Amino acid sequence: xxxxxxxxxxxxxxxxxxxxxxxxxxxxxxxxxxxxxxxxxxxxxxxxxxxxxxxxxxxxxxxxxxxxxxxxxxxxxxxxxxxxxxxxxxxxxxxxxxxxxxxxxxxxxxxxxxxxxxxxxxxxxxxxxxxxxxxxxxxxxxxxxxxxxxxxxxxxxxxxxxxxxxxxxxxxxxxxxxxxxxxxxxxxxxxxxxxxxxxxxxxxxxxxxxxxxxxxxxxxxxxxxxxxxxxxxxxxxxxxxxxxxxxxxxxxxxxxxxxxxxxxxxxxxxxxxxxxxxxxxxxxxxxxxxxxxxxxxxxxxxxxxxxxxxxxxxxxxxxxxxxxxxxx
Amino acid sequence: xxxxxxxxxxxxxxxxxxxxxxxxxxxxxxxxxxxxxxxxxxxxxxxxxxxxxxxxxxxxxxxxxxxxxxxxxxxxxxxxxxxxxxxxxxxxxxxxxxxxxxxxxxxxxxxxxxxxxxxxxxxxxxxxxxxxxxxxxxxxxxxxxxxxxxxxxxxxxxxxxxxxxxxxxxxxxxxxxxxxxxxxxxxxxxxxxxxxxxxxxxxxxxxxxxxxxxxxxxxxxxxxxxxxxxxxxxxxxxxxxxxxxxxxxxxxxxxxxxxxxxxxxxxxxxxxxxxxxxxxxxxxxxxxxxxxxxxxxxxxxxxxxxxxxxxxxxxxxxxxxxxxxxxxxxxxxxxxxxxxxxxxxxxxxxxxxxxxxxxxxxxxxxxxxxxxxxxxxxxxxxxxxxxxxxxxxxxxxxxxxxxxxxxxxxxxxxxxxxxxxxxxxxxxxxxxxxxxxxxxxxxxxxx
Numbered sequence: 001x002x003x004x005x006x007x008x009x010x011x012x013x014x015x016x017x018x019x020x021x022x023x024x025x026x027x028x029x030x031x032x033x034x035x036x037x038x039x040x041x042x043x044x045x046x047x048x049x050x051x052x053x054x055x056x057x058x059x060x061x062x063x064x065x066x067x068x069x070x071x072x073x074x075x076x077x078x079x080x081x082x083x084x085x086x087x088x089x090x091x092x093x094x095x096x097x098x099x100x101x102x103x104x105x106x107x108x109x110x111x112x113x114x115x116x117x118x119x120x121x122x123x124x125x126x127x128x129x130x131x132x133x134x135x136x137x138x139x140x141x142x143x144x145x146x147x148x149x150x151x152x153x154x155x156x157x158x159x160x161x162x163x164x165x166x167x168x169x170x171x172x173x174x175x176x177x178x179x180x181x182x183x184x185x186x187x188x189x190x191x192x193x194x195x196x197x198x199x200x201x202x203x204x205x206x207x208x209x210x211x212x213x214x215x216x217x218x219x220x221x222x223x224x225x226x227x228x229x230x231x232x233x234x235x236x237x238x239x240x241x242x243x244x245x246x247x248x249x250x251x252x253x254x255x256x257x258x259x260x261x262x263x264x265x266x267x268x269x270x271x272x273x274x275x276x277x278x279x280x281x282x283x284x285x286x287x288x289x290x291x292x293x294x295x296x297x298x299x300x301x302x303x304x305x306x307x308x309x310x311x312x313x314x315x316x317x318x319x320x321x322x323x324x325x326x327x328x
Numbered sequence: 329x330x331x332x333x334x335x336x337x338x339x340x341x342x343x344x345x346x347x348x349x350x351x352x353x354x355x356x357x358x359x360x361x362x363x364x365x366x367x368x369x370x371x372x373x374x375x376x377x378x379x380x381x382x383x384x385x386x387x388x389x390x391x392x393x394x395x396x397x398x399x400x401x402x403x404x405x406x407x408x409x410x411x412x413x414x415x416x417x418x419x420x421x422x423x424x425x426x427x428x429x430x431x432x433x434x435x436x437x438x439x440x441x442x443x444x445x446x447x448x449x450x451x452x453x454x455x456x457x458x459x460x461x462x463x464x465x466x467x468x469x470x471x472x473x474x475x476x477x478x479x480x481x482x483x484x485x486x487x488x489x490x491x492x493x494x495x496x497x498x499x500x501x502x503x504x505x506x507x508x509x510x511x512x513x514x515x516x517x518x519x520x521x522x523x524x525x526x527x528x529x530x531x532x533x534x535x536x537x538x539x540x541x542x543x544x545x546x547x548x549x550x551x552x553x554x555x556x557x558x559x560x561x562x563x564x565x566x567x568x569x570x571x572x573x574x575x576x577x578x579x580x581x582x583x584x585x586x587x588x589x590x591x592x593x594x595x596x597x598x599x600x601x602x603x604x605x606x607x608x609x610x611x612x613x614x615x616x617x618x619x620x621x622x623x624x625x626x627x628x629x630x631x632x633x634x635x636x637x638x639x640x641x642x643x644x645x646x647x648x649x650x651x652x653x654x655x656x657x658x659x660x661x662x663x664x665x666x667x668x669x670x671x672x673x674x675x676x677x678x679x680x681x682x683x684x685x686x687x688x689x690x691x692x693x694x695x696x697x698x699x700x701x702x703x704x705x706x707x708x709x710x711x712x713x714x715x716x717x718x719x720x721x722x723x724x725x726x727x728x729x730x731x732x733x734x735x736x737x738x739x740x741x742x743x744x745x746x747x748x749x750x751x752x753x754x755x756x757x758x759x760x761x762x763x764x765x766x767x768x769x770x771x772x773x774x775x
Contacts, residue, residue, distance in 0.1 A: 065521070067517075096554070097553075097554065097556075098552055098553050098554035098556070099554030099555070100554070101551055101552060101553075102552040102553060102554065106549075106552035106553070107553075108549075108552075108553040108556050108557045109556070110556050110557065115517070115520055115521075115557070116549070116552075116553070116557070117552075118545070119544070120540055120544050120545075123513060123540060123541065123544060123545060125513070126509070126510050126511075126512070126513025126514045126516075126517065126541065127513050127514070127516055127517035127520065127541075127545060128517060129510075129513075129514050129517060130513065130514040130515060130516055130517020130518040130519070130520070130521065131517045131518070131520065132517075133514055133517065133518045133521075133523075134517070134518045134521030134522065134523050135521075137473070137499070137518070137523060144517075156509070157509045157510055157513060160505075160507040160509055160510025160511075161510050161513070161514065163505055163507065163510070164504065164505065164507065164510055164511065164514060167505070320555065321550055321551045321553075321554060321555035322550070322551055322589050322590055323550070323590070323592070323614045324550055324555065324558045324613045324614055326611065326612060326613055
């Protein structure tokens with residue numbers, strides 16, 4: 001196959017700002033709806049980590065796949081999935097991406113190449129390598145963006161996957177979203193080494209650490225990673241230091257870290273506020289940013305409204321979608 | 329001078345006979361311990377056979393190329409000085425170390441694999457029929473690939489994938505590291521991306537390592553995605569007891585997998601069903617657990633004519649029509665059931681024998697209509713007794729056609745113990761034909 005000329009990815013700061021803000025507002029709304037009892041079960045919010053998925057996804061080209069864990073709302077919005085469908089799934093409605101059968105942790109979109117949404121810590125990682133395997137099998141130029149957290153980084157199947165991905169030179173970017181806490185266990189209490197990006201050394205996988213609170217830094221690192229993968233050099237590990245403002249899930253005792261720690265991160269490192277400052281410095285008008293904020297609030301309100309007004313799945317659907325009919 | 333002999337060795341737990349692929353010595357040769365004296369072909373592989381002590385070859389007792397030589401048949405006569413008398417271990421000629429493989433690049437002339445043919449009259453082993461099913465489907469559909477441990481260069485740990493690497497190359501016959509959890513998840517990802525992986529577990533005992541990916545990923549994603557994300561994957565390999573490989577390598581997992589919505593589960597007995605069901609499995613857009621049995625790979629009872637028909641899932645095969653008792657079985661259980669049927673028929677008992685073939689979906693209609701006719705039912709399988717397929721069938725029969733029963737349903741299963749190693753204990757732990765005959769007597773005499 002002749003080498004495909006890939007357009008160099010570029011990052012629009014204003015677009016990134018919009019996407020990050022959409023995720024933030026969406027998650028805030030999801031938190032509200034959870035408090036109102038409209039969302040059930042587990043609900044893991046992405047607030048604070050927005051720069052990670054927005055920066056990485058800016059390097060995505062058509063055909064690239066994205067897969068992540070259960071903290072997945074941000075990834076879906078970044079991949080272009082409709083906030084209405086995501087919110088409707090959170091509220092367990094038939095108009096949700098999984099027709100109300102998946103919930104917060106299990107959503108997928110074939111058209112947007114989003115492969116979930118996985119509830120078992122670390123299980124999405126070999127699957128992500130399998131997506132990359134399919135890219136290689138079909139000789140495409142696509143990359144699989146496989147996200148996992150600092151908690152999942154200690155699962156055995158990650159290393160089984162590292163080995164195969166490197167052995168077979170699979171085009172997969174492993175993105176470790178290090179938000180410092182695996183549920184309530186800090187990285188220093190769970191990991192023998194703080195350098196998660198170096199966990200691929202034994203498998204000859206290059207890794208690097210970048211500031212996951214800075215969308216531009218994330219983007220630059222992701223560009224290096226994807227370019228490595230698209231050149232057929234095999235996998236790449238990107239550790240992005242980030243921070244989740246909210247609890248692990250909605251029921252979190254918050255005893256494992258201090259309020260000051262959380263407040264400091266919000267004051268010093270907030271990815272959206274910092275980008276806002278940059279935009280203003282670059283001459284973006286305050287009015288425009290306010291307008292953007294209002295537009296996004298409207299999108300999110302509309303999504304919430306849609307999700308609340310949608311009906312629950314019909315009870316007759318209980319037995320649907322267990323098997324798919326043979327298409328052959 | 330005293331004559332001694334070297335006997336045909338057993339080179340695998342299940343080997344009962346083998347072929348003499350090649351002599352590497354001739355009469356009159358002096359052989360040192362560790363010298364390779366012959367290449368022996370089993371149904372799994374061609375292996376080197378070493379001398380275990382120094383000796384002089386007097387004569388070769390079987391010809392090169394001979395096949396079906398029973399284990400412990402004398403194959404070499406030795407000339408030995410009294411002072412150099414062979415140790416006892418040499419007499420039985422058991423090799424002391426792991427046999428070394430000599431074959432890595434496809435079959436030799438003698439093991440030339442039969443190309444898949446459309447000849448209907450040809451009797452095939454289960455092993456050949458599985459290989460043919462894979463070969464044919466890989467020829468038809470480029471998205472089908474085989475992945476697992478030793479499926480390529482080694483030609484399959486049980487020789488099932490023999491010749492596939494040669495035909496399809498490394499891109500589609502993929503040797504993996506020993507990493508079941510990882511490669512099962514990887515194959516699931518490839519399936520979500522639209523490929524059709526056939527995952528070989530060297531045995532299903534090792535699938536336990538991959539259980540999370542099988543149950544939580546393969547089985548559930550279609551439902552969790554509201555019908556968007558199907559997983560067209562086949563997970564196959566030998567399941568159940570082999571021979572004296574003990575507890576960790578001898579278990580029938582059929583009931584485990586069959587309890588999970590989202591999976592399809594089949595366990596064929598005959599070569600014909602193995603091929604037809606596997607082809608159906610590969611074409612199925614859902615995850616399919618395809619349970620084989622090492623003891624059936626080469627079993628003459630399971631060997632059969634193989635036609636080109638696809639075998640549908642959820643359709644039992646009525647192997648024998650009868651009126652007194654219904655025997656329901658699947659996989660290797662069918663072999664025991666068949667043997668019991670023949671003995672029962674000699675006593676004038678009319679047996680209806682059903683081979684379920686497919687465990688999920690299950691052919692309730694055939695089961696109920698048979699039991700309505702015979703009014704007595706015995707289930708036969710090798711798994712543990714608690715939560716067996718038979719337990720489920722008993723419950724279903726009781727719930728649906730209770731009034732037709734003239735006797736309680738009896739479940740014949742393996743015993744409620746981890747598989748022991750010792751031959752006699754192993755035999756006692758497995759299901760026996762006698763137990764089936766006793767059960768037949770019991771349901772017939774129930775009043």
